[in-house]
Amino acid sequence: MPHKKIIRDLNLKVTSQRLLILEVVRNGPSHFTAQDVFESVLARNPEIGFATVYRFLRTLSEHSYVTEIRMGGMPARYEWAGKRHHDHLTCVSCANIVEFENTEIERLQEKVAKQFGFSLTDHVLELYGVCPECRAKESAAKAR
Amino acid sequence: MPHKKIIRDLNLKVTSQRLLILEVVRNGPSHFTAQDVFESVLARNPEIGFATVYRFLRTLSEHSYVTEIRMGGMPARYEWAGKRHHDHLTCVSCANIVEFENTEIERLQEKVAKQFGFSLTDHVLELYGVCPECRAKESAAKAR
DNA sequence: GTGAAAATGAAAGTCATTCGCAATTATCTT
DNA sequence: AAGATAATTGCGAATGACTTTCATTTTCAC
Structure with missing residues (x-):
């Protein structure tokens, strides 16, 4: 879906900043913070404010174009x-993130919820x- | 386990504020925020600082005496x-929290982790x- | 093109949490 | 039991991640 259409679907006005943010979000790494986006966008347009980035990211997440994970x-x-639902497995040591999906777990979650009404x-x-x-x-370090 | 012993086990000095915090934590509601604890403690000793509550709660959670959940x-x-491991089911409307445990889900989590090494x-x-x-x-409101 | 309404950037404001530090206390040491 | 000593405390100030405010642009429907 073209970026302009995404913005119009949200009933927002098409501005250069929003296009740029979408550009960065869709072509950059798959996981990012608002700060990451802000910095990438700044490199291409030094006149952008980070409130704009936050605002737009929030709107995108409210409308499920992006998923927001707050730990x-x-x-x-x-x-x-865009992709299918999934959860995350994060390395506590190097912060590397692996995505996984497990329909079995999802099903059990529904079951638990139903149990409690x-x-x-x-x-x-x-x-x-x-x-x-x-x-x-770690084991190499221990052996040393 | 007596509260003094808990504090000594942490290699900390036994102070009236730490005893009071433990008192409140162990006799109050099962889920609480640092603010909740601070307020309860204040009622019994108006000379206590916010930072002390935070600091001690952090220490307690670092040593697994309390579980910290940050959403x-x-x-x-x-x-x-103290109790067995469990997860939470929270009502988005009234913030009521239900605890549940599901060993099947736990097992599947282990399996997923193993899959990715x-x-x-x-x-x-x-x-x-x-x-x-x-x-x-909600359905009553809708019917009106 | 024009103007009303929306969007933006900069700066100030929130809010939960953490820090710095001088004054106070608990726990040795003798 | 008194003093040494090192941890602990309360306060206020600092931090960090957002969020809001508002004067100034921009967009876009006409």
């Missing part, structure tokens, strides 16, 4: 929501661990 | 970690939905 303390991470609207599943590379490094 | 934006919620250290699973009471209210 305690640290800045919110975003990602373009809740209608499920959303969920957060974030796994934390040590990735293979960091595990290797 | 984006809002203040961190804590709970005494990670050793799992931690996880966050928070389900959001509308509780039975709020669902009833």
Whole structure:
């Protein structure tokens, strides 16, 4: 979908800043913070304010164009929501993020909600661990 | 375990403020924010500082005496970690929290981590939905 | 083109949390 | 039990991630 159409779908005016933000969000790395986006955008247009980036990212996430993940303390991470639903497995040592999907877990979540009479609207599943590379490094360090 | 012993186990000095904080944490509601604790503690000792509560709660959570749950934006919620592991199902409408445990989900999480070669250290699973009471209210409101 | 309404940038404001530090206290040491 | 000593505290100021405000541009429907 062309970027202009996305903006119009949101009932917003098409501005150069919004186009630039979309450009960066869709062509950059898949996980990014508002700060990341702000910096990339700044490089191409030094006249942009970071409030504009925040504002637009918020709007995009409210309309499910991007997914916002807020884990305690640290800045919110975003990602373009085009792809299928998935959760994250994050390395606590190097911050590398792996995406996974597991329909079995999803199904069990629904089941739990139903058990308590809740209608499920959303969920957060974030796994934390040590990735293979960091595990290797750690055992190497221990052997030394 | 007596509160003094808990504090000594942490290699900390036994002070009246730490004892008071433990008192409040262990006898109050099971889920609480630092602000909640601060206010309860203030009622019994008006000479206590906010930072002291935060500092001690942080230490307690670092040593797994309490569990800290930080969801984006809002203040961190804590709970005494004595009980068995569980996750939360939170009502987005009235903020009521239901605890649940599901070993099947836990097992699948381990499996996912193993698939990617990670050793799992931690996880966050928070389900959001509308509780039975709020669902009833909502449909009543709609019918009006 | 024109003008009303929306968007923007810069700066100030929030809010939860953390820090710096001088004054106070708990726990040795003797 | 008194003093030494090192941790702890309360306060206010600092931080960091947003969020809002508002005067000034821009956009776009006519």
